[in-house]
Amino acid sequence: MGLRADILNQPISELPLRPVIKVQSGQSIRQAMQKMLEAMLGCAVVVDAQGRYIGKFTERRLMAALLQGSHTLDGPVDALMFGTQDCVLPTDHIALMIQMMESRKLRFIVVVDAEGRPVALTGQKGVMEYLAEHFPRQVKVQKIESKLHLDQREGA
């Protein structure tokens, strides 16, 4: 099978998946931000008391919160989270996810189980890593100022 057939036929469980950072509904934006920082992940998943997915809070929403003033950070994360139109099952096809990401301009996709509980996070990064695995010959080695260790991240 080729890449196109793989994307059309393989399930999302074949993508690199990341653990979910969960935030309870009602917790503050500041708490969500802290968890995102600790995990170095750009998205926290908001769940209800039963652990079901009800929304997500992303870096994009964090920017909006910061511009509104620091008091906003102490408000509930629910006030700025995105809705739940962006979840998939592990058995859904990768092509479906790519269509969702493109049509709704989504960066993160929450993978849920049959009961609607979040089990993993994927999205743009997962797709990039999946694609890269198909092209191992195209890795470009760049010399970065002969330094063994970088002082800061070298990309965005």
Next chain:
Amino acid sequence: MTLRPRRQGSSTDDFRDPLNNFDAPVYQDELEKAIAEDTVRSMTLTPMRTVSPDTSVQDVLKLMVEKDIACILVTDGPKLMGIFSERDVLTKLAGHFEQVRHQPIRQFMTAEPVCGYETDSPATVINMMAVGGFRHVPILDMDEHVVGILGPRRVTRYLQDMIFRHSGD
């Protein structure tokens, strides 16, 4: 006419084609071939948003929120100075935004980011993203001037176009 003397032991039978051991890549479909062999210019690289290094943090964030963009290039004329992304907001600003909102973005941007060239293949740039863990790679021309930026949204748009353009065959 003077004939050049043949080297001892050489003959046309000794000729070894240096490309004899070259295995041309085999692609299983058009999508694979396009991503491996096209240039990154076949993907959408613009528009790109740029700001000067002296732009305030607050103004950069406002621009990113208003224009719904995840990453901004910091340029001095055509020269790329750095890159600033949503991830930088989380890691460099979030804890003390009020103290730094009026400071210039040059203090928080990632200077000298890894870049691709317009002659690189999409696969090369996608590998840069995956291996380096970046979401956006500025694309330069041979004069090291910025000509665009490649991010995952543009890659997924390209994938969707390529996959569903061929879905009727």
